Amino acid sequence: MKTAAVNKIVRSRRSLSRNDRFTLSAFVGIPTLLQIIFLWFPTLITVVLSFTYWNGVNVSDIKWAGLANYKNIFLGSPVFYDALKNNVVWLLWFTFIATPLGILLAYQFDRKIKGHQIYETIFYMPVVLSLAIIGIIWNFMLQPGGFVQGVMGRDIGNAVSIWGNYSINSYVIMAVASWRHIGYIMLLYLAGLKAFDSSLREASAIDGATEWQTFRKIIFPTMRPVNVIILVITIIDSLRAFDLVYIIYGTSTAWPLLNILAFQNFAGQGISMKGAAYSVIALVLCVVPILIYLRNVFKEDLQ
Amino acid sequence: MSEVNNGISRRSVLKGAAIGGAGLVAGGSLLAGCGKKKVTGDVHYTIRGNLSDAGAKINIAVNDAYTKKTGNKVISQAVNSDDFQNNFVQIMQGTPDDAFGWMAGWRTNARADSGLLADVSDQVKALGSSLSAAAIQGATNPADGKQYIIPTTYYPWGLHYRKSTMTELGLNPENIATWDDLIKLCEATKKKGLVGYALGDKGGWEAMGTFDILNMRLNGYQFHYDLLNGKEKWTDAKVVDVFTHMGQLIPYMNKNVLDISWDGMRDLLLQKKCGAMMMGSWFANDFKAKSQEDYDDLWIVPFPEINPEHGVDSIDAPLDGISVAANGKNVEGGKDLAQFWGSKEGIDAAVAAGDTSIYISSDFDTSGYDAFNKQKLAVLGAAKNIGFFLDRDTRGDFAGPVVGPAIQSFLKNPKDLTKILESTQAQWDALPAL
Numbered sequence: 075m076k077t078a079a080v081n082k083i084v085r086s087r088r089s090l091s092r093n094d095r096f097t098l099s100a101f102v103g104i105p106t107l108l109q110i111i112f113l114w115f116p117t118l119i120t121v122v123l124s125f126t127y128w129n130g131v132n133v134s135d136i137k138w139a140g141l142a143n144y145k146n147i148f149l150g151s152p153v154f155y156d157a158l159k160n161n162v163v164w165l166l167w168f169t170f171i172a173t174p175l176g177i178l179l180a181y182q183f184d185r186k187i188k189g190h191q192i193y194e195t196i197f198y199m200p201v202v203l204s205l206a207i208i209g210i211i212w213n214f215m216l217q218p219g220g221f222v223q224g225v226m227g228r229d230i231g232n233a234v235s236i237w238g239n240y241s242i243n244s245y246v247i248m249a250v251a252s253w254r255h256i257g258y259i260m261l262l263y264l265a266g267l268k269a270f271d272s273s274l275r276e277a278s279a280i281d282g283a284t285e286w287q288t289f290r291k292i293i294f295p296t297m298r299p300v301n302v303i304i305l306v307i308t309i310i311d312s313l314r315a316f317d318l319v320y321i322i323y324g325t326s327t328a329w330p331l332l333n334i335l336a337f338q339n340f341a342g343q344g345i346s347m348k349g350a351a352y353s354v355i356a357l358v359l360c361v362v363p364i365l366i367y368l369r370n371v372f373k374e375d376l377q
Numbered sequence: 378m379s380e381v382n383n384g385i386s387r388r389s390v391l392k393g394a395a396i397g398g399a400g401l402v403a404g405g406s407l408l409a410g411c412g413k414k415k416v417t418g419d420v421h422y423t424i425r426g427n428l429s430d431a432g433a434k435i436n437i438a439v440n441d442a443y444t445k446k447t448g449n450k451v452i453s454q455a456v457n458s459d460d461f462q463n464n465f466v467q468i469m470q471g472t473p474d475d476a477f478g479w480m481a482g483w484r485t486n487a488r489a490d491s492g493l494l495a496d497v498s499d500q501v502k503a504l505g506s507s508l509s510a511a512a513i514q515g516a517t518n519p520a521d522g523k524q525y526i527i528p529t530t531y532y533p534w535g536l537h538y539r540k541s542t543m544t545e546l547g548l549n550p551e552n553i554a555t556w557d558d559l560i561k562l563c564e565a566t567k568k569k570g571l572v573g574y575a576l577g578d579k580g581g582w583e584a585m586g587t588f589d590i591l592n593m594r595l596n597g598y599q600f601h602y603d604l605l606n607g608k609e610k611w612t613d614a615k616v617v618d619v620f621t622h623m624g625q626l627i628p629y630m631n632k633n634v635l636d637i638s639w640d641g642m643r644d645l646l647l648q649k650k651c652g653a654m655m656m657g658s659w660f661a662n663d664f665k666a667k668s669q670e671d672y673d674d675l676w677i678v679p680f681p682e683i684n685p686e687h688g689v690d691s692i693d694a695p696l697d698g699i700s701v702a703a704n705g706k707n708v709e710g711g712k713d714l715a716q717f718w719g720s721k722e723g724i725d726a727a728v729a730a731g732d733t734s735i736y737i738s739s740d741f742d743t744s745g746y747d748a749f750n751k752q753k754l755a756v757l758g759a760a761k762n763i764g765f766f767l768d769r770d771t772r773g774d775f776a777g778p779v780v781g782p783a784i785q786s787f788l789k790n791p792k793d794l795t796k797i798l799e800s801t802q803a804q805w806d807a808l809p810a811l
Contacts, residue, residue, distance in 0.1 A: 079412060084501070097476060111628070117412070127809035129466075129487070129491065130466050130467075131470065131488075131491035131492070131493060132491055132492065135491075137809065139809065142807070142809070145807075146804070147682065150798050150800065150803045150804050151800075151804060152786075152796075153782050196728040207660070217636065217637075218633055218636050218637050218641055218643065219641070229650065230633075230637065230644050230645055230648065230650065231571070231572055231642055231650030231651065232643055233422045233633055233636065234633075235632055235633040235635070235636050236636065237579070237635070238579065238633055238634060238635025238637075239633075239635075239636075239637035242790060272668050298609050314552030323579065324459065324579075324581075324638075325459075325463060325581070325777065326578075326579060326580050326581025326777075326781055326782075327581070327778075327781070327785075328579060328581065328635055328785055329783075330784075335433070335778075338773070338777060339778055340780050341467075341775065342462070342463050342466055342777050342778075343462065343463075343465070343483075343484060343577040343768065343773030343774075343776065343777055344772060344774025344775065344776065344778060345466055346774040346776055346778075346808075347775070348774075348778075365783060
């Protein structure tokens with residue numbers, strides 16, 4: 075029994091030529107398939123494994139653990155809360171300091187201040203480096219026996235404690251991570267500003283708006299799509315932070331992050347599915363902002 | 378755990394068949410190996426470390442000697458040691474090299490139970506009386522009584538210092554017999570503007586050496602071993618005592634303990650910046666690589682007695698050796714190479730290449746030992762009980778993820794001790810049964 079609606083759909087499908095259909099299925103089908111195989115399948119397995127005990131070798135050794143791994147993490151592992159704290163500090167720092175700084179820089183450079191190309195290049199340079207490389211560079215600079223210590227005339231015996239000094243190491247790590255993040259945000263925002271209709275700015279100037287009013291009332295709201303992307307990038311980058319800290323501290327959890335804990339319990343000598351549970355916690359924390367972002371995007375499309 | 382039949386783990390063979398028959402080929406050659414056939418074929422070998430390290434050159438020298446003897450080519454590749462250890466289980470389940478340097482204790486036994494390592498009992502037998510009963514015992518997996526590692530070298534964890542520094546300070550470290558003597562030595566070094574007791578714990582394992590020896594000195598080897606295997610409690614007053622002693626050393630430590638790793642500790646000693654350092658003496662190769670003068674200046678003594686009941690009767694002396702991957706392409710070849718490493722010819726090749734390690738084999742002529750090696754032997758000889766080091770004496774999912782951070786937390790905030798120990802015990806209790 076065919077209803078009119080179904081007929082309509084069938085007809086509209088027919089309007090695609092064979093070539094179109096092939097291209098479409100290739101362009102949508104193959105990435106989807108790869109995504110399912112390499113992303114969704116492992117994710118699903120990780121979620122299931124987080125409810126088990128296993129040492130990672132023989133599948134027959136997997137034992138059901140129920141919520142034991144999660145109970146262990148939430149109730150028994152103080153290092154989890156240290157990691158959560160560090161992730162939150164990272165997130166707050168990026169959201170309220172690094173990202174606004176990037177936006178400020180983009181705004182200034184967009185006004186073509188004198189020598190802006192030179193500044194742009196300087197701030198953009200760290201963006202081409204991965205966080206792992208940035209970790210290697212700054213570890214080399216700041217560690218005992220490192221370059222900066224050498225310049226200060228400190229040898230390894232009396233080197234200024236930086237990575238192991240808990241009243242400053244978080245700030246140093248944040249500063250190093252921001253070194254790249256600021257340039258990244260600057261670049262994204264600058265691209266957005268280039269597309270900004272300058273007549274809006276002129277109009278607000280004619281109406282007697284101050285610079286700050288123009289930015290807050292005109293530019294910032296108009297840039298909403300870019301703002302959302304930047305916010306999501308900031309949140310996800312903060313929660314998936316790993317490589318920089320791993321390069322500096324290795325698997326020792328001297329400055330723990332959720333992903334470092336996942337890695338330490340997954341890789342290393344003692345493989346336990348506590349690592350899977352850590353991954354799932356990090357995943358849930360990441361998925362929420364992604365969902366908000368997607369909802370936003372779809373809402374806009376519907377409008 | 379794994380059903381063993383003719384030296385082939387059934388499970389590993391099945392898995393091999395699933396992967397693509399590689400395991401079956403290995404199994405077949407394993408059976409053939411029973412008939413004393415000459416082993417042939419290329420052998421793949423993993424060097425843990427950088428090719429530029431002193432250790433890598435020694436590895437290559439021994440492998441070259443094997444090729445010269447048997448005509449079998451050895452293809453060596455260097456892999457970052459931390460990466461190799463962290464990804465060990467994954468590497469062993471993929472396409473591992475046939476043989477590699479490995480560590481006896483939990484790290485071998487647990488992986489053997491999972492069917493990842495090949496049984497080398499026949500090779501241990503072939504090496505015969507050159508291996509002492511204690512060495513074989515140390516390399517034996519208690520689960521099935523077989524060996525999965527050919528023990529080659531071991532090294533003592535002890536107090537290291539430089540003779541020249543001590544002379545300058547007018548100290549005689551041979552006389553550190555008691556805890557008070559050690560504190561006095563630390564005090565004197567500190568007064569001269571040097572680090573009294575060098576420690577780094579950025580890696581999270583370095584300070585385990587200090588914990589181990591304090592526990593063994595205060596409470597004895599049996600308590601230490603039982604604690605690491607869940608038969609004693611971390612909240613015990615005896616454990617509190619261990620950390621109290623560690624706390625007494627903190628004022629004499631470098632102020633950047635959590636900034637430096639073992640190589641930082643080594644450099645402190647190498648650059649004459651510290652008095653005593655508790656460390657495994659494997660790093661002596663680096664002193665020798667720097668200069669013979671530095672090497673000759675290096676000395677080791679046992680950690681002093683604290684509790685007269687236990688004296689200096691225990692020591693951490695991790696046993697190293699060569700293991701063979703069960704999933705390698707040439708398991709027989711790997712075993713043959715491993716056996717060569719334990720034989721007189723293998724040891725001679727290593728020593729000729731500048732190895733300063735202590736070989737466990739009696740085929741190795743100790744009369745050729747230099748003064749430092751003789752002293753290492755004396756330090757080892759002073760002990761009756763031998764531990765393998767914390768991260769090899771206890772479960773891998775406990776040592777690194779739990780004890781490591783616990784000691785780091787203590788070094789950060791010694792006042793939190795009660796909380797730290799309670800949490801450590803709670804985390805042991807939460808571990809799944811093996």
